Every structure is written in structure tokens, then in C-alpha cells.
Amino acid sequence: MKTADPELMRAINRLSVLDTIRRHGAISRVEISERTELSTTTVSAITASLLDDGLILTRHEGDIRNEAVRGRPRVMLEVNPDAARVVGAKIAASRMVFVVANFRGDVLSTLTLPIRIDRQPIAVIADLVEDGVRRCVVDAGLSLEDVDSVCLGLPGVIEHRTGHIRSSPIFRETNIDFAAEMTARLSTPTIIESDAHAITLAHHWFGKARELEDMVLISLEQTLGLGVLHRNRLFRGAGGLSHNLGDLVLGMGAQGIVRLSSQAGESAILGEKQADGRFAEAVRLGRGMTHVQALIQADDDRLIAAAVRAGEAVGITIANIVTLFAPPRVILVGSSLALGEPFLNSLRDAYALAVPPSLKGVSELVFDDSTDDFWAQGAAAVALYELYESPWSTTGPAL
Amino acid sequence: MKTADPELMRAINRLSVLDTIRRHGAISRVEISERTELSTTTVSAITASLLDDGLILTRHEGDIRNEAVRGRPRVMLEVNPDAARVVGAKIAASRMVFVVANFRGDVLSTLTLPIRIDRQPIAVIADLVEDGVRRCVVDAGLSLEDVDSVCLGLPGVIEHRTGHIRSSPIFRETNIDFAAEMTARLSTPTIIESDAHAITLAHHWFGKARELEDMVLISLEQTLGLGVLHRNRLFRGAGGLSHNLGDLVLGMGAQGIVRLSSQAGESAILGEKQADGRFAEAVRLGRGMTHVQALIQADDDRLIAAAVRAGEAVGITIANIVTLFAPPRVILVGSSLALGEPFLNSLRDAYALAVPPSLKGVSELVFDDSTDDFWAQGAAAVALYELYESPWSTTGPAL
DNA sequence: TTTATTTAATCCGGGATCGGAAATAAAGCG
């Protein structure tokens, strides 16, 4: 049971105001007051402190009310884009994508490194990540000192709270204190987060879940991940570790346990097709899925069967997640969506069949095929959220 | 984003102090201060107000510190058992169990009505529940006016927040506003809750999860239920509805979807054995499971096979829950545990096989065969928790 | 041009909260 004091109270309300401004864009104090249910007095005090800290700006045009209103015009407030800068990254097996974002979450620069880092030693991966961060920062015309924090989104079981990677398909080792490693290398506070959580927050901030405070996202990539948004916050299980859907068990087959990853993981689908040199090459370069897509359109029977089987497995899994969380919306993302109709149709069919009748219609299925930039932007949002929450300079009242 | 004000702050700290006293039994102010990390000043003020409201009592003996300590002796504080009384109930298909509990959660009286209410009209069930509540209250030497609130624990999909029963095996109808119905009948505030949530809180308050703040419980009864404790609170999905594990899908069989309930539900197991008159009679009376236990010990092959299959299905499900929540402990309760070794062994084996290697050792499996009273006591705890949270009389400072 | 009206934002005072320092209470010790 956490203990409350005036400081916490102010922190909560400050975050509430700042987040309201971020979500709405330019907004006046009166309207903030209405939305947060804080008194105008309090909003005035908090915004004064935010202005004082340089986190927000005033803008005198743009009062959206009906033209020709009588009284004093509202002063619009907006997040100061230059109050801070963060780096967000998506680290995947065959590529790394970096973005530099400002305090509002706008992307200032993007860098994609199409390198297979899969199973390299930690030091090599850390080198590449460090290099990517530095280059992306330079691309944005900045220096690393200008960056307030970095967030890396990785696949696997990530313990955000402690900064440890419990296990990840891109590392041979387990239980790595990667946040500490990168913080030391970059001499900038670096946090790590599950890539699924990053894209979940991306959708909450910028994408298809902006208006929702509860939501579930399922990411279908090399790893199958889950993100749960609960009351506007990422739901991190006990201990703050992320969910790894691939480990879910679908049933007992003839040769023992059948895990979801064996039915719907990238490698499970790609594994159906080997031998062929061109195909192997595409897989090695991380273009497996697009290649598969082409083959499916050319009626490759084995791959179509694999896609159908994968869709079925995922559809059932989604139904199970819906049974547990009953979210108003489920967003599906990830490279496997590129498998196209055979996959999606069997997914939809299996879901419709598997979702309990009592929950039919509760959850809406949404597919999203954002690019990797969006994942990286989500990682940036994770970093920004922690900045938003942090107490900043003036803890006392502005002098 | 909830807004904070001094009132909320006090409410949080009051609950924190009161809950600390409840958990620890008799405890001094200094120790409360240490545990809650509130200053002694604040603890003093809050306890004064709690004393003023009659929620706690002082006791001058019982300072546990080493005998012959020098200074002023600590005054021990404890929850006033007579500050309130609640009724908790477990409503199941073949029986209803009621308890009256005092403010501390001690059971004052118990009443079991071994009646099959399964599928009766709402009015009939409401009549029986009303009767049970009234009789149990009288048994405790009280009148209904002495009771502050009632909590009914029911199987199925229960929407605690609104008091609606979305669907329940004991009702033919769906979406019933049962809380309102019973509040009107008893003219006492009545809340409803999933039976699984009730027993989850029972274990947190009195049972096998007292020291944990995160935990998962799986109830294996007629319905398969789930309770998740997250940071000392029941985790209720979006909209506050409960989880119904029976609807989980284990895979696709020859004839379509295979749900957990068809493998491990009470009726699935009992369904294996029919015809026999004595057995049917036992099932009708809700003694099916104990009867099955006897038959299993007598080497009834079909039932043993059913138990093994059920254990397997449940073991896999538990592994999947662990994959999602990674709780430090999983508690299993419910009548199906009575199936004995064949069931439990196959459950344990399947779990060990199905739990992802990376989470091996994270969650501990605990079996619990508490009686129905304990479930009802859990429902009482749900009611008490809401009383603990409520603002009570003196909102202002004690005069 | 000047004055009224309207709406936004701020200022001021009241009430509540927490926490630190000092005072008080209640024991044992010598």
C-alpha cells in the first residue's frame, strides 16, 4: 500500500494536466479544468509551474470557439516540443530502427540499420546499438548531451523495472543487465522495454487506441508478444516482466506439448519452405515474410497451409486473451500480418468460433500494418512517459 | 486519469493504516509508522480519527518487545470487531453457504442450505438467498439492521462494478441486476462478486497468500474461475467483469473447438458416469465429486481416465496463466481437487511440461481444500474491504 | 470614443494534509 503525501498529490495532478495537454494538442486552461475535474485555480497554478519549467508553451491564436465570442479569449497551451528529446529504438533480429523524438513525440529523425544481429555476443550487439543511437542523434542535428533518455524495445521477456533481459531471441545469453550496459556506454539514462509494450503505447499515443483507456495488443513477429493497457497504463505483470505469448500452450499433440510459437512463430511458417537458395537468402535478410507473401500469392500450397494453421492458432489465442481481459479493442500488429488473406481469414474464422458467446461483440479486432518506425516511436513514448512522470526541477512553488 | 485532492490523500492513508492494523493484529503506533512509512504524527492523527469513529480499539497489555524495556510502553491498537457486521455468501448450484462476520472478518455464524437452486427462476433464487441471509443473521443473534452490507459470491461472469450478472450457470437468464434486487429485498447494501474473486480475497486475508501482494488463484468447481491479485487488490478486467476460465479454448478437436470446460468442468467429469441410480442421486445433491472420489479409489477406469484428462487440461491452463501473469504463487481450490491423485498427478505433470522453461521456478503451485465456509468468508472480506475504503462518518477532523 | 458585458485567468483566504521539532506522558533504573 503506497503512502500519499502532498508531493505525490501534486505529481498526480501535474501528470494529469500535462497528459491532457499532450492528448488534446492546444487547449485552454478552462477546458483542462473541465477534463481533469480540477478547479480552474489549481489548473492555473499547475500550468504556471509547467510554463515555468518550460514544459509547455502559450499560444494566443487558435481559440476554436465560435468566432465573435464576447469575453476574454482563451490562451491556448501546448506541449513544448523542445522541452526534451529522447531516442526510441526497435531492436529486432534482422534490423534495428532508431528514432529521435521531441518532447511531444514528433519524430525528428529516423535510422534503419538492416543488420542481422541475431545471436551475436552481447558486446557486438551493444556496439551496434550504441552506434545506431549516436548516428540517429547526429542525423537529427543534435548531440547525445541533448538527449534526455533512451528507450530500447526488444523482443522476448524483458523486465522493465530492473532493466534486465530475462530472455530474448536476439541474445544467446539470458538475464542480461542491458539497461545498465547501455546507460554506461551512452552516458544517458537508458531503459529497456518489451517491443510489444512499446507498440502498445504507440497506439495509445498516436495510433488506433488514442481514445481508449483499456486495450490489448498482440504482436506477431519473430516473437509473439502481448501488451495490455489498463486504465491508461501499461499493465506489467508482477515484477514488471513482459508477456511472451509464444510460450502459450495450445494443447497436447502426438509428440507432446504444442506451443503457439511452433504454430504461428515466424520461423514456424518460414520453416515450411527451405532448400530454395533465394528464399533462404531472403529469410536471412529479414525479408522472409514479404517473400512468403509473394509465394502465397503464387499459390504455394504448403505455405498457404502453414498460414492457415498459424491464423487458426492465433485466432484461438486472441479469443483466450479476450476471455481473460475482455478489452473493448484488440489490435494486431507485426510482420505476420503480411501473410495476407489465407492467414487473416483463418484467423478471423477461428476467433469468431473460439470467442465465448457471452463475450461476442465485446471486443473489436483491428489490424495494423505500421512500419518499424512506429514501434521505435512507441519506445520513445515509453521514455517520454517516464519524463512526464518525473518531478522535474521546481518541486517547490515557482518563486 | 484520476484527480487527487487532500480528501483522497487522507482516504488512501487511512486505508493504509487500517489495513496494516487488520493484517498485523494488535500493533503499536510506532510500528504502524514504520510499516506504512507515514510519520508518527500522521499515524497518531489517523488512529485518533479511527478511534473516534470506533473502528479500532486500544489495548494496554501485550507489548511484545523484550520484557523490561525502559521507556513509555507502546499502546497496542487493534481492529474493533464490533465496528460493523457483514454477511458473506457462496451461492453454488447445489448449495448456499452464508456467514456473518464481524469487522475483523471473524465468523460469527454459519448456515449451509444444501438446496439445488440450479436454473430456478430468479425470484425463487432471490427468495432462498434472502431467507438464508436472514436466518444466518438471526443465528448470530443479530437483526438485519445490525448488518452493514452483504456480499454474494456467485459462479459465472459477474460484473461487480454494476452489480449485474452477465451469465451464470445457476441462472437461466442473463444480464440480471441482482445486486439491486437483493438490496431492495434486504434493505441492506448488497454487492455481488465472482466466487473466484471471493476466495482469492479470502486467501489474501486469512489463507495461503497473506504475505503476498501478487498472486493468482484458479477455482475448479462447476465453473472454472480465475482470481488475480495485483498489488494487494483484486484485478478486475476492463469494466470490472470476472474471468471465466471454462471458456478458454485448448485447441481444435475433430468436432471443432475444445473448451476447457468440456475437459475439466464438473459436468464433463461427472458426465463420464451415468445410468447408475445412486450416482445420479449423488450428483443431483451436489455430492458428485465426493462420490467420484470413492469410485476412483475403487478403480473405476473411465472416471480415472476422465480425471487424468481433466488434470492435463488444467495443468496446461495453469501454465498459460503463469505465462501471462508470472505470479509468485498459484493457488488451486475447488471441488475438483477431491478427484485425488490421478487428477493431481496428471495436473502437476502437464504443468511441469507446459510451463515455459524461462519461467520455471517463478511460480509455486499450492493446493487448498478449504470448505465452503471459507469462500463465504471471502465474500465477507470483499464487503469489509469496501467498508474499510469508505469514508465513514467524520470526514472532517475529530472535534 | 466610451461604457457595459462577458468570459478567462489570477489573487486571496480558508480548510485539510503531512511532517519535523519540541513538549508531554509513562514507564524503568539507580
Next chain:
DNA sequence: CGCTTTATTTCCGATCCCGGATTAAATAAA
């Protein structure tokens, strides 16, 4: 019986939120 020790309470200052009065900044009307 005074001294020491520990627990609790009292007093006081700082912070926070809020309601009401006040000031600010615009339009509409005279």
C-alpha cells in the same frame, strides 16, 4: 525521587486544493 528512555501528542510551518472576489482582455452597445 530524580534521571533516562521510549511513545505519543502538541505546535507550527509548508503544501495543496478549492470557492469567491478581483483583475484582464476581448466584444457589443451607446
